[in-house]
Amino acid sequence: MNVELKSSPTDIRLKFRKLNTFDDIAHLLEIPVQFLWKILVRDKLVNYRTFKLRKKNGDERTIYSPLSNLAILQKKLSYILSLNFTHHDRSHGFIENRSIVTNASEHLRKKYVLNLDLENFFESISFRRIRHMFISYYKFNDKVASTLANICSHPDGFLPQGAPTSPVVSNIIAKTLDKELKRVAIGAKWTQYTRYADDITFSTSKEQFPKEIATINESGIITLNENIIKIIEKNGFKVNDKKTRLQNHKQSQSVTGITVNEKLNIDRRYIRRIRSILSCIEKNINNLDEAHKIFEMKYPFRQRKRGSNPDMFLILRGMISHVGNVKGKQDSVYWKLANRFNKVTPHEPIKLQLSRREFHEDNTYVIDSDYTAKYYNHNENIFDEALYGQGTGFILRTIGLVTNAHVIEGIIEGLEQKFIFSKKYYIEAYKSTLYSFPENAKVLCYDIEKDIAILSVEGLEIHEKGYMYNESIKEEQQIELVGFPGYRKGQDIKIQKGFVQGVRMHLSKDGTKRYKRREISATIYGGNSGGPIVNTDNEVIGLAVKGATMNGVSPNEIVPISEVIELAKKHGIINEHVSISF
Secondary structure, eight states, X not given: OOSSOOSOHHHHHHHHHTOOSHHXXXXXXXXXXXXXXIIIIITGGGSEEEEEEEOTTSOEEEEEEEOHHHHHHHHHHHHHHHHTOOOOTTBOTTOTTOOHHHHHHTTTTOSXXXXXXXXXXXXXXXXXXXXXXXXXXXXXXXXXXXXXXHHHSOTTSBOOTTOTTHHHHHHHHTHHHHHHHHHHHHHHSSEEEEEETTEEEEEEOSXXXXXXXXXXXXXXXXXXXHHHHHHHHHTTOOBOGGGOEEEETTSOOEETTEEOSSSOBOOHHHHHHHHHHHHHHHHTTTOHHHHHHHHHHHOTTSOOOTTOOOOHHHHHHXXXXXXXXXXXXXXXXXXXXXXXXXXXXXXXXXXXXXXXXXXXXXXXXXXXXTOEEEEEETTTTEEEEEEOOOEEEEEETTTEEEEOGXXXXXXXXXXXXXXXXXXXXXXXXXXXGGTTSOEEEEEEEEETTTTEEEEEEXXXXXXXXXXXXXXXXXXXXXXXEEEOTTOOTTOOOEEEEEEEEEEEEEEOTTXXXXXXXXXXXXXXXXXXXXXXXXOTTSOEEEEEEEEEETTEEEEEEEEEHHHHHHHHHHTTSOSSOOOOOO
């Protein structure tokens, strides 16, 4: 049975709204009517496997795993429900583009953080409540509501943790709870509310925690406001009093396992645990069976099915990935852990993104005056050399190596006179740290008036490498100017921060045309010409063209990247704009 539905999202929404019979549900799920009956009626009592997972605190969590046929139906229905439901903006669990990280980020740098836990969250949602949800929320008749509720429910009459439909169903049922608790937070002023599944969090920057939500006495006993308890119980849930915590800013504040005092962070004990497992593997790299034994003995709390042997490397990979998701993929701790993992894993390594600076270094080039391009001057019947100045160039994905026309002025003069260069790729450019290994390029097109040149680099796959671009430029926009001012061999790349200033009009040499340029606050020194101007998403928005000279500092001008794109389109290098951020 295919998990994917063949119907379009529009058709699915239409069919869902028109459900009226058992047969309609089978057709919506794209299965035979008899097959739906077989799963829901004949096989009802044998549709689930049950097993225990051990929690970190030693308690056990019961997981109800549906068998294959029912699991496929539930995956289909989960997708259908997601097309027909708008999640509450305060809910972060099991929702695309939301996570424990987005949930925790709502409570950064607060005076107080209150955590509540809803007891037996999934199991407390009964078949009756699920059926009522389909009747009241979706306006289905009794037969349709009962059939859909049976697909979602355990035979014993509750929402099973482990079923694909349970996350979206729980969010639909808890939406009223979210609305009412958000209303309380708004009324308390300067207070945030979020929910991730059964984890509820309130936070505030007020000097005292709002009494409308909870109070704490001198003994540290927390008492929830009666209205909060009433709202939660009215919506069919119950607070697990053992897990209620109120933390002030002087204590370690955590939300869904993430520290939120100053920045999103991981508990130090979690990092130490990863390092300990890595050290064990490194010490026993020639005897991984021994490393597995030690892992099993030291970390028995890891979630697993009874009797199964967890894959130490997969668990470790997941733990390190969690660090990257919370602290950021450029975080030095994450990089060190991932690099250690990659050296010992027999599985696929963790792919590490380049840091922003490394990305600049990998995609920005020095075009140096030390190099000359040999050519044959057929007019005078002699061989000669074309000089070009020191400047900067950068790889623009799908387009090529971009720089200023004035940086390679000598080359362009030769091309204008149709000189024949001795090499097919006659310009040399190199990365700052690889000056002994120049790469060869040739001119694809140029515009002298606009001061743009686009080059092709020999052997470079421009569809897989380089900066992406964004044609949007706004005043006061934060930028970075990247390049090699006054470059000397071995010199590091220079990155200046600044912002976009006003518009400047550039007059063509014959005075007949005016071109729009932008001014930036960062100073463009000699050698930085042709360098990229990038926004906060590391997308190129402009090309450095003019700034400080021997006669002083003139306005620091950039050519909008839209002019480069227009030139590339004019010469057939690209057909349409592709905008993908780094």
